[in-house]
Amino acid sequence: MHHLLHQTLLRSLTKPTPEELDFVIERIRAENPSVFHSDELTASTLGERVFINEPSSSVPMKAALFPRGPSNDQR
Structure with missing residues (x-):
């Protein structure tokens, strides 16, 4: 399960650029790797x-x- 902060970050990306999306994904991966396969x-x-x-x-x-x-x- 994503942390509340990570859920908020993902929801704030209404029309993200690929770079913005990559940045948020890498942040989540670093902070909570168990949510990724x-x-x-x-x-x-x-x-x-x-x-x-x-x-x-x-x-x-x-x-x-x-x-x-x-x-x-x-x-």
């Missing part, structure tokens, strides 16, 4: 994600609260 654990950690809406592509995940279907495909 590591190269060694990517396959296992990505498979533990739970989505609200099922992604439209086949991605590793544990579950989705709302499966894809005709009514959910309009995104």
